[in-house]
Amino acid sequence: MTGQDDQEREFDLRWADEAAHKEPSARARMLAARWKENPPGPVPFRAGPEPVCGRRSSWVSTAVVLGCVAAVILLLGYIDFRAPY
Structure with missing residues (x-):
């Protein structure tokens, strides 16, 4: 690209950004049409904590990692x- 092409492209981007009316994306139009008929339910800002099931506690994981590091050092x-020599 030449410098002239870059200037023209920059002008086009500025012109597009300064447009008075911007058309929504296809996804935004699709969601607006879907939500007009069937609006989504309320969603909490942050979900509640999920129960931890089947996970080991952090100290067990730490012990396993440190044990592996010690084994590699000894090896x-x-x-x-x-x-x-």
Whole structure:
């Protein structure tokens, strides 16, 4: 692209942004038509906390991760100890 094309494109974008009337997107028109016949129910701003079922507590996960890190460190130390120099 040349500099002239960039200037023309910038002008077109500014012209479009300053338009007095902007047409809604196809999705907005579809939802408006659907909600005119069947309006959506009220939705809370934030949903209530969901019950935690089947999840381990955070300390168990932390212990598993730290155990794996310790095992890798020990394994690398054992390999380094056994390696001939």
